[in-house]
Amino acid sequence: MGVPQPVDGIIPPLPGPGFSGCWTSGGAPLILHAMKPHTHCFLGLLALALAPALPLPSLGTALAAQSAADSGTFIVRHGRDTVATERFARTPTSLKGTLDIRNAQATSQTYEAVVAPDASVPLIQVTVREDQDSGRVKAKLVRRARVIFREDSAAVDDATRRGIETRVFGSERGAVPYMNLSFALLEQAVRRLRAGAPGATQVPFFNLNGGQTLDATVSSLGGDSVAVAIGSVEFHLRVDPAGRVLGGSIPAQQIVAERLGGS
Numbered sequence: 407m408g409v410p411q412p413v414d415g416i417i418p419p420l421p422g423p424g425f426s427g428c429w430t431s432g433g434a435p436l437i438l439h440a441m442k443p444h445t446h447c448f449l450g451l452l453a454l455a456l457a458p459a460l461p462l463p464s465l466g467t468a469l470a471a472q473s474a475a476d477s478g479t480f481i482v483r484h485g486r487d488t489v490a491t492e493r494f495a496r497t498p499t500s501l502k503g504t505l506d507i508r509n510a511q512a513t514s515q516t517y518e519a520v521v522a523p524d525a526s527v528p529l530i531q532v533t534v535r536e537d538q539d540s541g542r543v544k545a546k547l548v549r550r551a552r553v554i555f556r557e558d559s560a561a562v563d564d565a566t567r568r569g570i571e572t573r574v575f576g577s578e579r580g581a582v583p584y585m586n587l588s589f590a591l592l593e594q595a596v597r598r599l600r601a602g603a604p605g606a607t608q609v610p611f612f613n614l615n616g617g618q619t620l621d622a623t624v625s626s627l628g629g630d631s632v633a634v635a636i637g638s639v640e641f642h643l644r645v646d647p648a649g650r651v652l653g654g655s656i657p658a659q660q661i662v663a664e665r666l667g668g669s
Contacts, residue, residue, distance in 0.1 A: 476496045479665070480663045481666060482589070484660055488508055489508050489587070490505060492589060500519065502519070503517055503590050515532060516535075517531065517533075521594070526582070526598055528556075531550070531552045533547070535548060559576055560575045560581065578621070581619055582595040589665075590651075592634065595622065607623055620636060630644050632645055642656075
C-alpha cells in the first residue's frame with residue numbers, strides 16, 4: 407500500500423495491521439478503524455428507525471456527569487489554514503451542531519443527537535450538504551442518515567438520491583458516534599468515559615462514515631490534558647473539571663482545534 411497523499415491540507419495516517427483507511431466522498435480523511443468481520447447488512451425502508459424509542463437507563467450518580475447547557479465553536483486548523491469550523495450546542499439531553507469542512511465541495515454536516523443520563527448517545531441524525539447557500543444557489547442535500555444504537559448493534563437508515571437503505575452493523579454497548587474533525591463528539595466520548603465505571607480507560611467509537619467500531623484508549627497527559635488514541639491516531643485534548651473540551655490537537659497531523667465562546 408502506498409503512502410497516502412495530503413488531501414485538503416490534511417495528511418492521513420498510514421494503515422496498520424487490521425486497519426483500513428476511510429475517506430469521505432469529498433476527500434476529507436477519516437481516522438483508521440479496525441474492521442468488524444461480523445458486520446452485517448439488511449435492506450429496508452426505515453424499519454428499525456421506526457421501532458419504539460429506547461428506554462434510557464437510570465444511573466443515579468451518572469447524572470452528575472451531565473453539565474448545564476453549553477455552546478461554542480471549534481476552529482480546526484492545519485498550520486495557518488482553517489480546514490473546518492464546528493458550531494455546537496449541548497444540553498443534558500441533547501447535542502446539536504454543524505461541522506463545515508473547507509474543501510472543494512464546501513461540505514456541511516449537521517447533526518442532532520439524543521444524550522442519555524450515562525452520557526451515551528442512543529440516537530443521532532446527520533444531514534450532509536454540499537455547496538453553501540448563496541443568494542442564487544441553495545445548498546445541495548447529499549445524504550440524510552439516522553443511527554439508532556441498541557445493545558451491541560447500530561441500525562443505520564441512510565437516505566440519498568438513490569433511495570433509502572437500512573443497514574445493521576455490529577458494534578459495542580455505549581459506542582459514541584465518530585465524525586471526522588468533530589471535537590464536540592470527541593468531548594461526548596470523554597463525558598461517556600467519566601460517567602462509566604471508575605478507572606475505565608476505554609470507550610468505543612462508531613464511525614458514522616463507514617460503520618466500523620473501534621475502542622479508543624484515554625490516558626492522562628498531566629494537568630488538564632488527556633490523550634485519546636483511536637487506532638494509530640492520537641488526539642490531545644484540554645478538558646476542564648466539568649468535562650468540556652477547551653481545545654485540542656492531532657500532533658502527528660499538525661492539526662490544532664481552538665475553542666471559542668461558551669455558555
